Amino acid sequence: MTVRTFALNTTAALGVAMLATPAMSLDLRGWNIHVEDYPVSIAMEAFVEEVEEKTGGEITGKVFHNGVLGDQPDAIEQVRLGVIDFGEFSLGPMGQSVPEANVVSLPFIFSSVPKMYELMDGEVGAAIGEGMKAKGIMPLGWYTAGARSFYTASQPIAAPEDVQGLKIRVMSNDLFVDMVESMGGNATPMAFGEVYQSIKTGVVDGAENNPPSYESTAHHEVAKYLSLTEHLIIPECLCMSLKTWEKLTPEQQDVVMEAGRNSTEMQRQLWEERVAASLDTVRSAGGEITEVADKAPFQEAMAPVYEGFLEENPDLTELVEMIRNAE
Numbered sequence: 175m176t177v178r179t180f181a182l183n184t185t186a187a188l189g190v191a192m193l194a195t196p197a198m199s200l201d202l203r204g205w206n207i208h209v210e211d212y213p214v215s216i217a218m219e220a221f222v223e224e225v226e227e228k229t230g231g232e233i234t235g236k237v238f239h240n241g242v243l244g245d246q247p248d249a250i251e252q253v254r255l256g257v258i259d260f261g262e263f264s265l266g267p268m269g270q271s272v273p274e275a276n277v278v279s280l281p282f283i284f285s286s287v288p289k290m291y292e293l294m295d296g297e298v299g300a301a302i303g304e305g306m307k308a309k310g311i312m313p314l315g316w317y318t319a320g321a322r323s324f325y326t327a328s329q330p331i332a333a334p335e336d337v338q339g340l341k342i343r344v345m346s347n348d349l350f351v352d353m354v355e356s357m358g359g360n361a362t363p364m365a366f367g368e369v370y371q372s373i374k375t376g377v378v379d380g381a382e383n384n385p386p387s388y389e390s391t392a393h394h395e396v397a398k399y400l401s402l403t404e405h406l407i408i409p410e411c412l413c414m415s416l417k418t419w420e421k422l423t424p425e426q427q428d429v430v431m432e433a434g435r436n437s438t439e440m441q442r443q444l445w446e447e448r449v450a451a452s453l454d455t456v457r458s459a460g461g462e463i464t465e466v467a468d469k470a471p472f473q474e475a476m477a478p479v480y481e482g483f484l485e486e487n488p489d490l491t492e493l494v495e496m497i498r499n500a501e
């Protein structure tokens with residue numbers, strides 16, 4: 175036997191052996207955009223810890239916080255490819271790869287955060303989850319991101335007209351561009367990490383986010399007017415690359431699912447406390463928080479966003495209706 179055929183035979187034998195025995199040990203890389211003390215980050219660490227413990231160290235993992243593994247839209251692609259094993263994503267940017275996920279990026283679609291939980295833990299979440307699996311992403315739990323509101327450097331936003339002429343940063347998804355444009359503003363899709371500098375230097379006039387992200391990024395230091403429009407309630411997901419998921423034994427998959435459920439419960443609890451703490455921090459730093467008692471004008475201004483979306487995605491009408499008609 176020549177050296178070359180020997181090498182080929184050995185490789186073939188190894189290949190068979192690898193197929194026959196499921197991976198005994200795996201070290202997973204996890205993507206996270208947030209700072210380490212953020213509710214998402216704490217719950218992700220708890221997820222990894224539980225998986226490590228319950229698999230007796232067969233599966234270990236590390237969460238890379240602060241977006242060091244790349245921007246969110248890129249990271250979603252990396253998870254699909256199996257280059258990154260797991261991550262925590264907003265369904266906002268997820269909508270660009272998974273059409274079903276877009277329904278939760280429609281402004282004012284959920285009437286409240288508890289309603290969002292109920293629907294995401296039921297049929298709506300199941301339908302979006304199927305869409306994600308078809309694109310190579312396995313959901314393990316729906317985290318919360320509360321409700322997003324507008325903030326600017328110059329003025330409160332009490333009515334849709336106040337958005338007119340303002341440059342507002344949005345997450346990368348055409349729906350958010352439509353949302354801002356429907357109120358006469360100019361939308362600028364941009365990576366999360368660039369927002370602080372862009373507001374500071376006047377590239378944009380403001381942005382929109384939930385209180386914990388507004389505060390943890392110090393955006394409140396450069397855009398002190400927070401107006402509680404609560405126009406978007408976008409769930410997030412702790413999820414795993416389907417490629418990684420398929421390397422796991424059924425027992426390991428059960429452990430991962432259960433750890434996902436537990437970390438979701440933890441994240442939702444930590445969230446409420448953090449919202450209150452963030453609003454306190456913002457207030458003591460001199461932020462001006464405006465309640466928006468009448469959200470109806472904002473909701474009415476969103477009609478073209480729904481029309482455009484349903485026209486382009488008639489097959490998602492049922493899912494949209496399922497959420498809108500939920501009692």
Ligand code: BDP
Nearest residue numbers: 207246264319345366384387
């Ligand atoms: C935060 C989300 C995060 C997004 C960010 C953003 O948790 O996933 O990247 O908003 O606005 O609330 O980009």
